[in-house]
Amino acid sequence: MKYILLIFTLFVGLQGSAQxxxxxxxxxxxxxxxxDEPLAFANVLIKGTTQGTTSDFDGLYEISGVEPGxxxxxxxxxxxxxxxxxxxxxxxxxxxxxxxxxxxSSGFELDExxxxxxxxxxxxxxxxxxxxxxxxxKTSIGAQELARKGVSDVAAAVTKTTGISKQEGSGSIFVxxxxxxxxxxxxxxxxxxxxxxxxxxxxxxxxxxxxxESIGIDKTYVVRNYxxxxxxxxxxxxxxxxxxxxxxxxxxxxxxxxATSVDQFYLNDGPxxxxxxxxxxxxxxxxxxxxxxxxxxxxxxSPINLDISLRAGDSFQLGENGRLxxxxxASHSNDYNYNEGVTRGSVNVSGLARRDYTYNTFKYNTNTxxxxxxxxxxxxxxLLYNALMVNxxxxxxxxxxxxxxxxxxxxEGGAFVQRALFDRTVLxxxxxxxxxxxxxxxxxxxxxxxxxxxxxxxxxxxxxxxPDDWDVPxxxxxxxxxxxxxxxxxxxxxxxxxEVAANMAATYKFKEDAxxxxxxxxxxxxxxxxxKTVDFEAIQFNFxxxxxxxxxxxxxxxxxDDIYNVDAYFNQENLNAGLFSIATFRGxxxxxxxxxxxxxxxTQDIHAGFLNLEYAFNPKxxxxxxxxxxxxxxxxxxxxxxxxxxxxxxxxxxxxxxSLSIKYALNEKQxxxxxxxxxxxxxxxxxxxxxxxxxxxxxxxxxxxxxxxTDYNVDVKWExxxxxxxxxxxxxFGKLIQDPINSVTVNSATNDISYVNSGDQATALGAExxxxxxxxxxETELEDYFAKENLTLGFNMSYMxxxxxxxAEKVVTETTEAGxxxxxxxxxxxxxxxxxxxxxxxxxxxxxxxEFKKDKNILVTLAYNYFSDRIYALGTEGKGNLVxxxxxxxxxxxxxxxxxxxxxxxxxxxxxxxxxxRFQETQDVTVLSYQKGQNIKLSLTYNF
Numbered sequence: 001m002k003y004i005l006l007i008f009t010l011f012v013g014l015q016g017s018a019q020x021x022x023x024x025x026x027x028x029x030x031x032x033x034x035x036d037e038p039l040a041f042a043n044v045l046i047k048g049t050t051q052g053t054t055s056d057f058d059g060l061y062e063i064s065g066v067e068p069g070x071x072x073x074x075x076x077x078x079x080x081x082x083x084x085x086x087x088x089x090x091x092x093x094x095x096x097x098x099x100x101x102x103x104x105s106s107g108f109e110l111d112e113x114x115x116x117x118x119x120x121x122x123x124x125x126x127x128x129x130x131x132x133x134x135x136x137x138k139t140s141i142g143a144q145e146l147a148r149k150g151v152s153d154v155a156a157a158v159t160k161t162t163g164i165s166k167q168e169g170s171g172s173i174f175v176x177x178x179x180x181x182x183x184x185x186x187x188x189x190x191x192x193x194x195x196x197x198x199x200x201x202x203x204x205x206x207x208x209x210x211x212x213e214s215i216g217i218d219k220t221y222v223v224r225n226y227x228x229x230x231x232x233x234x235x236x237x238x239x240x241x242x243x244x245x246x247x248x249x250x251x252x253x254x255x256x257x258x259a260t261s262v263d264q265f266y267l268n269d270g271p272x273x274x275x276x277x278x279x280x281x282x283x284x285x286x287x288x289x290x291x292x293x294x295x296x297x298x299x300x301x302s303p304i305n306l307d308i309s310l311r312a313g314d315s316f317q318l319g320e321n322g323r324l325x326x327x328x329x330a331s332h333s334n335d336y337n338y339n340e341g342v343t344r345g346s347v348n349v350s351g352l353a354r355r356d357y358t359y360n361t362f363k364y365n366t367n368t369x370x371x372x373x374x375x376x377x378x379x380x381x382x383l384l385y386n387a388l389m390v391n392x393x394x395x396x397x398x399x400x401x402x403x404x405x406x407x408x409x410x411x412e413g414g415a416f417v418q419r420a421l422f423d424r425t426v427l428x429x430x431x432x433x434x435x436x437x438x439x440x441x442x443x444x445x446x447x448x449x450x451x452x453x454x455x456x457x458x459x460x461x462x463x464x465x466x467p468d469d470w471d472v473p474x475x476x477x478x479x480x481x482x483x484x485x486x487x488x489x490x491x492x493x494x495x496x497x498x499e500v501a502a503n504m505a506a507t508y509k510f511k512e513d514a515x516x517x518x519x520x521x522x523x524x525x526x527x528x529x530x531x532k533t534v535d536f537e538a539i540q541f542n543f544x545x546x547x548x549x550x551x552x553x554x555x556x557x558x559x560x561d562d563i564y565n566v567d568a569y570f571n572q573e574n575l576n577a578g579l580f581s582i583a584t585f586r587g588x589x590x591x592x593x594x595x596x597x598x599x600x601x602x603t604q605d606i607h608a609g610f611l612n613l614e615y616a617f618n619p620k621x622x623x624x625x626x627x628x629x630x631x632x633x634x635x636x637x638x639x640x641x642x643x644x645x646x647x648x649x650x651x652x653x654x655x656x657x658x659s660l661s662i663k664y665a666l667n668e669k670q671x672x673x674x675x676x677x678x679x680x681x682x683x684x685x686x687x688x689x690x691x692x693x694x695x696x697x698x699x700x701x702x703x704x705x706x707x708x709x710t711d712y713n714v715d716v717k718w719e720x721x722x723x724x725x726x727x728x729x730x731x732x733f734g735k736l737i738q739d740p741i742n743s744v745t746v747n748s749a750t751n752d753i754s755y756v757n758s759g760d761q762a763t764a765l766g767a768e769x770x771x772x773x774x775x776x777x778x779e780t781e782l783e784d785y786f787a788k789e790n791l792t793l794g795f796n797m798s799y800m801x802x803x804x805x806x807x808a809e810k811v812v813t814e815t816t817e818a819g820x821x822x823x824x825x826x827x828x829x830x831x832x833x834x835x836x837x838x839x840x841x842x843x844x845x846x847x848x849x850x851e852f853k854k855d856k857n858i859l860v861t862l863a864y865n866y867f868s869d870r871i872y873a874l875g876t877e878g879k880g881n882l883v884x885x886x887x888x889x890x891x892x893x894x895x896x897x898x899x900x901x902x903x904x905x906x907x908x909x910x911x912x913x914x915x916x917x918r919f920q921e922t923q924d925v926t927v928l929s930y931q932k933g934q935n936i937k938l939s940l941t942y943n944f
Contacts, residue, residue, distance in 0.1 A: 414473025766800025
């Protein structure tokens with residue numbers, strides 16, 4: 001590389017040594033609104049000729065080889081009105097310099113030229129410029145790139161970046177092999193609550209990319225972020241509109257190949273198709289059968305996916321220098337999915353599954369999103385208010401056929417389990433943000449947020465039927481072998497999480513003095529605080545099957561002629577006849593406080609102060625050193641079926657968190673970076689609450705003695721920016737996690753899963769490579785327009801290796817000393833890989849773009865994603881690890897603008913439709929398998 005650069009430099013020098021009969025036009029384009037920040041990738045054209053160029057990362061441009069004369073020079077940028085500067089004289093062997101500052105305010109005069117709008121900051125080129133200039137290691141993906149790759153939600157968006165994958169069937173993200181508990185999700189730098197008691201982060205699937213300007217991914221720690229971090233801070237930057245007025249309507253329809261492959265699609269009784277549904281349990285639920293919704297599945301309409309969206313924005317001049325902007329988006333979408341395959345939970349050391357099913361699941365999802373914001377800005381101040389509401393639902397009709405329990409009943413199969421599930425989440429976010437330039441040296445930024453999230457699981461229904469005669473597994477069914485009181489139940493769950501958060505930072509910039517050989521820096525002092533309350537309650541009505549009469553004679557359970565007509569059994573008549581009774585975990589009718597739900601309530605308060613110094617010793621060498629202190633208090637109380645009398649656990653600590661970032665610019669196009677930090681990882685409320693969560697094939701419960709891990713992080717990265725839209729980078733990273741947290745199968749009769757500090761330490765080492773390359777670029781001269789055509793390639797890969805200690809004695813000792821819930825674990829291995837860590841991650845995309853004329857173009861993208869095998873759960877008692885088998889997905893996206901009003905798009909996702917498989921190592925048994933299906937979607941957009 002050194003010799004290539006030397007030859008290139010000599011070549012350029014020789015080219016410029018001869019006398020030239022032509023002249024040049026040079027200059028710099030800046031964004032006046034953003035304190036004269038360089039405006040990269042703007043177009044500069046000499047009117048009436050084919051000569052032109054684009055500005056580089058630093059806003060600089062040069063048009064050489066211009067014949068002497070007087071010209072009109074045209075400056076344009078996406079989002080700006082065209083600027084024409086007439087009477088520009090070019091002289092032979094001379095350089096004509098034109099610096100062009102642009103700003104948002106209309107009426108701004110520059111040589112009789114009026115600038116009326118400002119640039120978009122969501123383009124790939126602009127975000128690459130931001131990455132190049134940043135002092136810390138960062139990655140961003142913007143709205144332009146999301147559209148090119150056909151990405152519709154934030155979870156899918158972040159998986160297009162290096163080292164990130166998604167857990168199948170959820171919005172849970174793995175960053176460098178580190179899962180949910182190691183990551184943070186924020187919006188405009190302010191925290192977001194979780195919508196699921198099982199997760200720390202909100203499900204990124206629920207965020208439509210309609211609301212996104214860009215997504216920032218910090219995989220190295222900086223002190224402005226909260227310290228509960230080891231994988232990444234994922235920051236969703238919401239739309240901040242600054243252009244001319246517009247109104248856009250979008251309509252889309254599509255199918256899932258698996259959903260349309262079934263003859264009839266089934267869902268649950270009760271929920272509507274809009275997603276706005278809720279229900280509470282009836283009055284007197286134990287003494288009378290007052291439940292009105294059916295146990296049985298209902299026929300659904302044809303599984304056709306639909307979506308509609310409305311987007312609008314405008315900006316207005318206010319006063320001499322002020323501008324008011326308004327933006328809003330409203331969207332609603334639904335989609336149908338269908339899965340079928342096998343599920344076994346896990347198998348024992350002999351390869352025998354306790355539960356062994358074939359299954360099919362019908363799914364119907366909805367997402368309704370409303371976002372509105374209003375902003376006011378002047379050259380010195382900016383205020384922005386955001387309001388966001390997201391309502392998402394998942395409805396599932398789950399049907400399982402096979403062995404309920406190989407040791408207790410239906411050992412030869414023939415059992416039927418049905419679960420009807422409706423899960424609804426409502427998220428409400430209010431944010432107020434401010435940026436103030438108080439002087440040339442002093443800036444103040446602040447933000448405040450109120451977040452509320454409610455997650456409801458109303459009226460989950462489950463029934464278990466077994467063969468009336470074990471010798472005839474496929475014969476008539478009954479409830480006679482139902483042994484567990486919770487086998488047949490209705491379940492109601494409510495989680496409310498409320499959070500108030502605030503950020504404030506003041507930055508003082510040191511003056512630069514290049515002539516004296518010194519360079520500038522800045523010192524930032526800030527505060528962050530978030531105050532969270534969590535209220536969780538659940539009540540389950542168990543339909544206990546009467547096995548014996550009062551005289552101790554065995555009850556002759558009636559045959560269930562139709563497994564899809566359980567209403568014929570669970571009704572008032574059979575309740576009166578004594579065939580079943582209804583009870584909660586506290587007991588049956590007559591028990592004191594029998595309708596009191598299971599609960600856990602928690603608070604988490606974090607106060608943090610931070611100091612950050614960024615200093616440039618010279619134009620090439622910059623160092624950033626930060627220190628953050630966090631006071632963390634997490635308190636949780638519970639009263640559950642595992643501990644009806646209730647108890648309390650408190651976690652209180654103070655963390656000192658240093659960070660260091662070093663940037664060395666090898667030349668104008670290359671950076672060398674280093675980062676190191678200390679962080680921590682908190683256990684989540686669900687992981688510490690003594691509450692039991694029941695799935696069809698697995699049971700989970702919390703461990704109150706769980707405590708935080710300590711994390712040490714280091715990164716080294718080299719970056720090359722050959723062109724404004726190109727990047728080559730190579731990075732190395734390492735992590736040391738002390739007292740890592742894992743979910744493991746504890747020693748129990750039912751092989752339940754809990755959460756433990758599983759060993760002394762875990763390590764992860766890896767390398768990341770990224771390439772963005774323009775294969776070719778062409779321009780075709782039209783009457784008054786230069787039509788572009790290009791082919792671009794994107795590729796990134798991540799390879800890592802991980803290892804962690806597994807210490808069963810540590811688990812026994814620490815949980816016994818805590819005195820609340822002693823646990824024991826028999827790990828199959830003394831050490832193993834980190835759960836969720838894939839050794840290899842790959843992403844690739846190839847995009848072709850062609851303009852036929854102004855406002856008429858086509859964009860075609862082919863994108864591929866792959867992750868290798870990763871551990872889902874660690875093995876115990878001689879059993880192998882549960883491992884998710886790696887697979888690849890291939891997506892196709894085509895977008896066309898027919899004119900300035902009409903746009904069409906076609907997306908075809910998961911074209912390969914691979915088998916999704918989880919298997920158990922050592923025993924080599926598949927414990928879960930299904931296919932997602934191909935998703936085909938056609939969309940129409942009309943811009944008014």
